[in-house]
Amino acid sequence: MTKKVKVRFAPSPTGDLHVGNIRTALFDWAYARHTGGTFLFRIEDTDTTRVTDEYINAAIDTLKWLGLDWDEGPEVGGDNGPYLQSQRLDIYAQWAQKFLDQKDAYHCYCSPDELEAVREAQRKANVAPGYNGHCRDLTDAQIAAYKAEGRGAVVRMRMPDGNTTFTDLIRGDVTFDHNFVPDFVLVRADGSPLYTLAVAVDDILMKVTHVLRGEDLLSSTPRQIRVYQAMGVKLEDYPVFAHLPFVMGQDNAKLSKRNGEVSIAWYREMGFLPEAICNYLALLGWSPGDDLENITMKQLTEMFTVEKVHSSPARFDMKKLEAINGDKIRALTLDEFLKWSLPFLTKADVITGTDAEIELVKKALPLIQERIIMLNEVPKMLKFLFTKNFAVDAESVSKITDDGSKAILQRSIKELETVSDWNHTNIEAVLRASLIEEMALKPRIAFTALRIATTGSTISPPLFESMELLGKEACLLRINAGLAL
RNA sequence: GGCCCCGUCGUCUAGCGGCCUAGGACUCUGGCUUCUCAAGCCAGCUACGAGGGUUCGAAUCCCUUCGGGGCUACCA
Numbered sequence A: 001m002t003k004k005v006k007v008r009f010a011p012s013p014t015g016d017l018h019v020g021n022i023r024t025a026l027f028d029w030a031y032a033r034h035t036g037g038t039f040l041f042r043i044e045d046t047d048t049t050r051v052t053d054e055y056i057n058a059a060i061d062t063l064k065w066l067g068l069d070w071d072e073g074p075e076v077g078g079d080n081g082p083y084l085q086s087q088r089l090d091i092y093a094q095w096a097q098k099f100l101d102q103k104d105a106y107h108c109y110c111s112p113d114e115l116e117a118v119r120e121a122q123r124k125a126n127v128a129p130g131y132n133g134h135c136r137d138l139t140d141a142q143i144a145a146y147k148a149e150g151r152g153a154v155v156r157m158r159m160p161d162g163n164t165t166f167t168d169l170i171r172g173d174v175t176f177d178h179n180f181v182p183d184f185v186l187v188r189a190d191g192s193p194l195y196t197l198a199v200a201v202d203d204i205l206m207k208v209t210h211v212l213r214g215e216d217l218l219s220s221t222p223r224q225i226r227v228y229q230a231m232g233v234k235l236e237d238y239p240v241f242a243h244l245p246f247v248m249g250q251d252n253a254k255l256s257k258r259n260g261e262v263s264i265a266w267y268r269e270m271g272f273l274p275e276a277i278c279n280y281l282a283l284l285g286w287s288p289g290d291d292l293e294n295i296t297m298k299q300l301t302e303m304f305t306v307e308k309v310h311s312s313p314a315r316f317d318m319k320k321l322e323a324i325n326g327d328k329i330r331a332l333t334l335d336e337f338l339k340w341s342l343p344f345l346t347k348a349d350v351i352t353g354t355d356a357e358i359e360l361v362k363k364a365l366p367l368i369q370e371r372i373i374m375l376n377e378v379p380k381m382l383k384f385l386f387t388k389n390f391a392v393d394a395e396s397v398s399k400i401t402d403d404g405s406k407a408i409l410q411r412s413i414k415e416l417e418t419v420s421d422w423n424h425t426n427i428e429a430v431l432r433a434s435l436i437e438e439m440a441l442k443p444r445i446a447f448t449a450l451r452i453a454t455t456g457s458t459i460s461p462p463l464f465e466s467m468e469l470l471g472k473e474a475c476l477l478r479i480n481a482g483l484a485l
Numbered sequence B: 001g002g003c004c005c006c007g008u009c010g011u012c013u014a015g016c017g018g019c020c021u022a023g024g025a026c027u028c029u030g031g032c033u034u035c036u037c038a039a040g041c042c043a044g045c046u047a048c049g050a051g052g053g054u055u056c057g058a059a060u061c062c063c064u065u066c067g068g069g070g071c072u073a074c075c076a
Helices: A019-035 A053-066 A089-101 A112-124 A140-148 A195-205 A215-231 A264-270 A274-282 A297-303 A318-330 A334-347 A355-368 A377-386 A394-400 A403-416 A424-438 A443-455 A463-470 A472-483
Strands: A006-009 A038-041 A105-108 A154-157 A163-168 A172-177 A184-187 A210-214 A240-244
Touching (some): A019 A053, A019 A264, A019 A274, A053 A264, A053 A274, A089 A154, A089 A184, A089 A195, A163 A215, A163 A240, A172 A215, A195 A215, A215 A240, A334 A355, A334 A377, A355 A377, A377 A463, A403 A472, A424 A463, A463 A472
Antiparallel strands (some): A163 A172
16 A cells, blocks of 8 residues: 655745745645645744744745645644744754664764864865764763863764665665765754754654655755664655756856845746746756646646656756746736736836726737736836826937928828727728828838837837727827927 | 766757657747737757767667766754
8 A cells, every 4th residue: 555645845944935946846746736645835944043934934925826835834734733843843852862862862072163173184184074973982981071171062863884775766776875974963052953853853753755855955865864763763654755956057056046036036026927937947857748848737737757857957047937938928818917917017106906997908918918928018018008197218209200200190190180980990091091002101110100109119019909098189199299309 | 085966959858779860849040921029930050978888779778988066064
């Protein structure tokens, strides 16, 4: 009988969640959903100097926004909580004490300076740096002496001789010789637990079956397995590991959270859709196959398997993300597009949100849906429909002050005044008849002048539709104003 | 330095011994369409890091080498 899958995403929010974090979260989530298992969300905040409440809340918010819903964790609860490690300190302390009692762990009185000196010597001697086992077998007298000195002590796990082999779902069997896995610290001198202790204890206690995480944690796996052993966990109850390849930056360096472009919050502000971000990120290190790329979240959960995840790192490519975002925007229904656009429009002060404004937005959106790749372009493209103090873009003014343009504008006013039923078909008809047919102008020339005068820019939604939405009065007003420039 | 991981077009990938004179997507270039910008359509450029094996046959298996990355904390 196979156990029900439980996958966890356990970030340490020392900043806004970034691209790499989210790719991991996405795979965790997709795998849980694919298998019909449980998705557990846990916050690893044992490093209190770097993790803040603000970042924790931001992480929760980001995950929700992306649609990566969790079954156990902050806000939703569960049977294995609490899900913030800072609230589980007593649990870790108990286990650490147990390890001490079992002699699996011991107190180490070495000072940071002493440890550094040892490492320095090791580097010089060209041997593997790491803890040298100095305090492994201290006598009672030695311990008493250290205590008398007032030294603090950390709790260190004893790494036995031998080696650890585990099967990584993505990389196959991986073996680490314990000669290169020194005794590691479980508890700081101040009594607080370290990641190595907390993850292992939590993954077991929370009954996690699959640990899918970044490959930077690959070499810490033998340490976790050591903790499982000390906990007395049976082999078949160890979680299965899968180390996901990195998402790298353009320069082949690991994407770092110091860079603004990696923060998911930034992508949200720019107007990327969560589904586009997830779709793109899913393609980094994984592929649905069959030349398929544009997939829905539902398809992702149906097709995703860890076995198909690559072992090699992937470069993050903004252009491709943009292309996918454009595809996703074009696939939106009008109501969806409206829902996503409104916040951008109000935030940019293009509209305040009245019913009349929303009605007009609704008419205008279809005109720009295939012309944008990010939602933050919506206000830019629709501003001309709502602005109270209209002005032609500075760089476009000179393009309509020549005699040719004046003639076009003059003739347009004359023709447009005659249009009684103001719609784009009629507008186009009179303008083509007069400007193109009679004046024999090139459409490009004639309509560019009108475009600048009515929308203020050389780039706009389709001209005649734009004029229709603007209304006859406003159009004529603006063209007249353009004539006066 | 040591340990570990990785190596197909510029980028993401398909490929799991013959379907590969290596397919798709993004980017880029050219063209068509066209009221701008897009979108759409067509065409083109460009890859199995290198060297050895194994085999009738290798991108696919093995070895070496080179290159990239991670870890080497009282960070995660």
